[in-house]
Each structure stands twice: as C-alpha cells, then as structure tokens.
Amino acid sequence: MSDEREFEPRIIYFLCSWCGSGGSETAAAHHLHYPENVMPSRVNCTGALPAVHIVRPLIEGADGVVISGCHPGDCHYNDGNFRARRRVALVKSLLDTLGLEPERVWFRYVAHGEGQRFVDTATEFNDHIKKLGPNPLKTRRDT
Amino acid sequence: MPEGLKVNGGTEETLRELLRSLLESGRVSGVLALGRTGDAEQSVACSLFTDPDAFGADGTACPLLPFMPANAGGVLSRLTLKGPLTEPIAAVVKPCEMRAFIELVKLNQCSLDNILLISSTCGGVYPLDTGVNGGLKKKLPGYWEAVKQGELDDDIRPTCLACTHFVPENADITVALLGEADLDVQCTLYLNTEKGAALVDGLEGLEGTPLSGELESEPIQRSHGQRKAFREELFAGVEVGLEGLIRTFGRCIGCHACKTMCPVCYCHLCYFDSSDCERSPEFYEGELARKGGLRVPPNTVFFQLGRLSHMSISCVGCGMCTDVCPADIPLSTLFSKVGASVQALFDYQPGKDVTEEIPLRTFDEEELVQVAT
C-alpha cells in the first residue's frame, strides 16, 4: 500500500483537438479535477497519432498512455477515430505478443461535453497504473 | 615528452577505478565506454554511463574489451550532432574511433567541446563473428598476453593487423597497453594535455608516481614495422580491375550496412538512397536494349565506387564494414587500400589534426599540375 502512495505514475494522455480536448475543457468549466501527474498531449485527431508515438513514451519513461478522441461517427475528419482504433489494436497486439503489458495503453472515446468522463478516465487510469506498478522498461539501460 | 602517471594496480582495474571516481566526484557528468548488455559474449554496446557503480567490480562496463560493436567515434558524434555538450563527459575510445571522431568534427557533425578523450595504444579488436560464434571469451587471455609482448593475435580484424595508427594522437589521456609487460600490476597513464592532467589531478583512489616516459617504446616501434609489412601484403592481395570488382561484389546484397556502420559516412540521406538513384522504366528498358541484361537492383559496384569517392579521404581503416557485411565481402581491405592511396596523394592523415582541413574541401592554386593536361 505504501508503495502505491510513493509511486507517482508518469502518464501521457493523448487528446484529439476536437472532442478529446473539448472534454478536458468542459471538465475545467465544471471545476472537476484530475491527477496532476497525468500529462495531456494534444494531437489534431487520434487518427493522426502515429502508432510509434504510443510505443515511444512507453520505452522512454511513461508508465501508461491513454488516447481519447471522438466517439465513432463524430470524428471531425470523418474516420480518424476508426483508423486510430486499428492502430491501437496493432500496438496492443505487438505489446501483447512481446509480453510488454498492453494494459498500459487505453483507448476510450470522450465527447466534447463529457467532462466527467474525461476526469474519470484520467483518474481511473492513474489508479490502474498505480496497481500495475512502474513500467519495467523505463529503468532499463539497454533499450 | 608527455607527462604521465604510474599507478599501482592492474591497468584494467585502475582505469575502471579512474572512471568510477570521475563520475562519483562529479568531474564528469557521463562516461562513454563499452558495457555489457547481456550474458552472451557478443552482447556488448557503447553506453553513456552516469552511474559510478557501473565501473565497480560487479558493474557492466568493460572499457578495454577488444571488441567493436560500433565505431565509438561515430557513436560519440551522435551525442553532439545537435549541439555541443555543456557538461563534461569522458569517452574511452580506440585510436581509430578517435580519428573518426576528429574527422567528423571537421565535417561539422559534432563538437569537441567538453569531451575528454581517453584512448590507448591499441592491440586491435576481434571480428564481430568471434563473439557471435562464442569464441571471444576464450581468446581474451591469449590476447592480453600478446599485447604485453607488443604482439598481435592473428585472429583480430585484418585491418587491425595492418593498422599503423595504433598510437593515439589526440587523446587527453593515453592508457599504455601495447608492450607493457606489467599490465596486470601496473597502469601507465600518459597525460597528454592540460585537460587530461587536470582530470586526474588529486582524484581520489588514483595515487601514482609521476613519470616522464616515451610513449613510443621499443615494442611499439617494433609493432609499427610488423604492421607496415602486413599492410603491404594485405593491400597487394586485393582484387582490383573491373573483373576483380565484379567478382568481389557479385554477392553484394545491396544492404548498405557498410555505409550505415561506417563512422565517417554521416549523410542523413545517402545519395544512393535518394530519388536520384530510383530509375524509371525507360532507364531499365534502355539498359536492356543496350546490354541484353541488367542486375536488379542496379548500382551494385557503383555504390561502392561512389562511397569510395565520397569518404575514402577520411577512411580510418577501422574495419566495421567487413564485420557487418552479410555477404562476407572483405570491404575494409579494399576501402583501406584505396583510402591510403587517396590520402597519400594529398599527404593527408585523417583524424590526426583537427585544424587540418580535409583535402577535398580546400585547394592550393599551384598543386596537382599533373592532373590537368
């Protein structure tokens, strides 16, 4: 228990510029708080997030990566979120086959008005990563 | 005559202690040296160490291992490609690696600022294959025995056997290895520069007696002679002429690994990977009409000649190219030979003097009259 309190996960939260970021702004408007160690990183569309950029933070120091964009059908660019879903499936498949904890990657839709959902995702993922513990890759000297 | 330091204690142990102390005292922020990355013999890589314990007895660092998974000069240049270091680091490099680094400084690919170069009188490295085939560990005792006598093990890289630049010229500190009979109980360090001397001055755990000795001892001079003779023999055996080149490069698979691992080949996008070398259907049809047949992908020998024309002036003869070739082509012998002749044309020694401009980047109005007719 005490280890969990000491370990503060480093989490990258990729948000699309439309619904994802909108969700975070709605949360702000409602004065909802999310853990400070969750670092939002804005991308234009989740479909524009290259798969390699989900893997790169996990090798170099992040304990977890969350990706949130528009719900299916609501993507500002029509189908970016569908492509993102495929890329996440690809990355999870690779991580799973390599035994590198695909559960450190979450993909959840957050709409513009879903402030609570955004905050819940950040908080829930933070707790989830705390339980998983630090990412073993980040202290490796041989990566 | 360089000042030096004779320290009691085996050379390897003393060097490790020196590096450990440098890190612990904060005199340097990092040390670039070889380190083990796994249990297998060939699992060795250059590493930028910041943890002093890496150089302790159980640490993973192995700075003097006669093995070169990558030319550390090229690796070191990556560190300062985007800008100079603002904190000092020490780099343990072999003479050819240092020469490559100096060439790259001249080519504006890196910076010498805040880098302390530690090198040694080099007894050569084993081919990568030796590690891959599980023979490296067995060879080490014999290797060091030979080095103590000022001799070389026949099984090291051919370019090492033929290397006449094994005494480092630009190091801040030179660790004497070749011809040092008491390598196991004594460590002789030559402090060639003020920077080098300052680095170890008063360093904890490094007490030694100062010495004024000649680096170019008798065993080293003898080694020079032996290597020069082998070099001539090696170069004489290279198959040249068009037929010779076609025979040699017949089994080239065009992977360009030689270029990737060459420390001096620094282009971010090699000419031979650029769109310039992507041929149109008309090209292929033209060649077909002219010759009846054409190798695909084309440019096999052209790539080698092109690379020679681009970098042979700076070739330091490290031998990475041969080691990494999947088709076992003895590239480094050819490249060293051509490099040597091009360098002789300009009386140029790559990596010797950082202030000396690379000959292809400068000219003299009165020179090379014989070239123009």
Place this chain on the structure above:
Amino acid sequence: MNDKGAILPAEDGVEAALVGWLKETLNKKIFDALLIPVEVPAGDSFAYLLLKDPAILDDASPLPPVMPVQGGKAISRLTMRGSGSKRVAAVVRPCEARAAIELTKLKQAHLDNLWLITMDCPGVLPLSDYLEDPAAGATCFAEASLEGDRGPMRPNCQVCNRFSILQAPASDLHIGTLESADGTVLIVPGSPKGERVLEDMDMPLDAALDGWAKRVGEIEKAQTEQRRRAHAELREETAGPDRLLDVFSSCINCHNCQRVCPVCYCRQCYFESAALKLPPENYLTRAERKGALRFSPDTLLFHIGRATHMILSCVACGACEDACPMDIPVGQVFSLLADRAQETLGYVAGESLEDPLPLVAYEMDELHQVEQPYVEIYCKQEVQDA
C-alpha cells in the same frame, strides 16, 4: 485459381524444363524480358537479372539455394516509377510474390506489365551457411529440396505454410513441382493474365490438379501445425522486458533488417531521421535517469517501431534474419508478431491485390475489445478505500 493446369514435360529435371520453357516465352515474344536469379560471375551467389537475351538463361536458376535480395524488393526497384512498355515475367518464390503484392498496394511497385511466376518453394538456405562453401551449399539444398527436408533452411522457411499457391494465391502462374510424377510439372494459372500466357504458348489446361493439390494440402497442414508450435515456443522465450531485451542485447543498430526488408521502403527511415536526432541534453538526462544509456540509443524503439510500421505487410520471408550480423532471431520474432497482428486485423499480407491495406480500411463495428469500457462515474481509489 483454376481447377485445371497445363503440363510441362520435365524429363531432364524441373529447373531445365523451366529454363527451356522461359527461353521459349522470350523467343515467342510472349514476354519481352525476364527477371530471374542468375549465378554471379564468381559463382558464389545469385543476383536478380532483368534480361532479354535467352542465352543468359543458361546461368539462370529459377529456384536458387539462397535469396540474397528479396525478389519483392527487386520488383519494386524495377517498377517503382511505373510499368514501362515491356512485358516482364518475374520468376520468384511465393513470399517474394506476396511482398510484391504488398508493395503494389503501398504504391512502391506496379504490376500492370509484370507477370509473377512462382513455384512450390522448399525454402532457402541461410546466406551465411551457403557462403561458407557455395558448392556444398548447392548440393545440400538440392538434396533437401528433393526430400522435402526443411531442416537446413532459414528458420522462417522451416515453419512456412505459404510455400505454394493454395493458401496464398498471389501469382499469375504457379509451377507445381511437388508430386511431379512421370517427369512432368504442372503450370497452374492464377489469373486471367496467366491463362493468356498458357494460351499463347499453346498449352491446354487439361491436367487435373487433385493429386498435386492433395499433396500440397497435406504439407501445408503439417507446416501450419509446426508454425503454431514454433511460435508458441518462441513467445515463451522472448516475452517480457528481460527476455526481449536479452534477444536484442547484441543489436548493433546496423539496420540491415530494415534495409533488406522488401516491405520497408522509406527512403529515409523514421528511425534515422531528425525525429530521433536529439540535443545532447536529452541523452544526458536519459542517461542520468537510468544510470546509463545504451548508445546509439533507441535500439528497442527501432525494432518495435519498425514493427508498428510494417508488420501488417510482413510476409515473414526471413530476409532480415539472414542479413543480421549478430545472429539475432529477428525474422522469427517478426513472423510471430506478423501472424498475431495480421490475425487481429483480419488480414493476410500479400494474399490479394483486392484486400485493402488494414490501416487504411476499417469497419464501423469492429475491434471493440481495444475500446476501454466506461460504465459509471468513477470514484478515485482513495475515496473507495476510505
């Protein structure tokens, strides 16, 4: 694929028959040129030659013991800028044809004026084994092929189940060499383009394929099982940070695997681009955080990252492993990753030009298992525990 094939007499052996047949196609101007492996002058390897002179075929080998250059890559270099006006037939192994198909979808090759001719493939020898003694290698290969023994072949060939046309119909013409009884081989058309060639060569499609197809099916089944087992074992040996980093502990960042990979086509690889060339402060910070930083850095990132880029088009040929100077089983690892990733996205690399690339296509209703469900308002753990 047709249910009937054409018969090619092969009294003097399959290679001789094929070479003879190919010469005829050139003489009859069915094809203007061939792309086929030819022995190099020193006799120690084979290289793809684009040729129109039938005499050169005397040194050609449709099924050489080694694959120094992946045929898909050769086809791509030839047709990258367009098809040209000449009809070219490329004599390649099934995995090379599949790579060519992937490359066409990736717009790196054009197959309009190119015919893919494949044959039942016994595998290839690892290049380094062959180069030790090419003559012995050739003999070993010939014997092993005859006996159907994949033991001496590349590790990826040993577990290959796409060595023929039944599971992965990728070519215009396929030479059925397995079960070629009574001194003949079957030529099976895989497309209308292929059918026309047989028509023009006056070769009627009157041979039944049952015997051959049955034999191929049996071997494919056995190979599939072997592949499944090998992959399960490999996963055990390589999964998790410790074992995975051990596998890549001797990697020297030569990027040979990427260079020889037929599907890796980028002129400048992302992992050699400015994106991964960082100021010294970055490297020092990372080195300080970990205590040491392997240099050149980003070794693991290169391999996993390369997988994110190309694994869905990986045909598991094993060219990467052949080219690795440190004997890392990268081809085996990638073939495991490829099978699983392609299965997840319901795709098989190189099977058909009609299958859209999986990262471009999508369904509205799929892959829900990667979506993180959200059921109710989440209470922070601390609040829950309180």
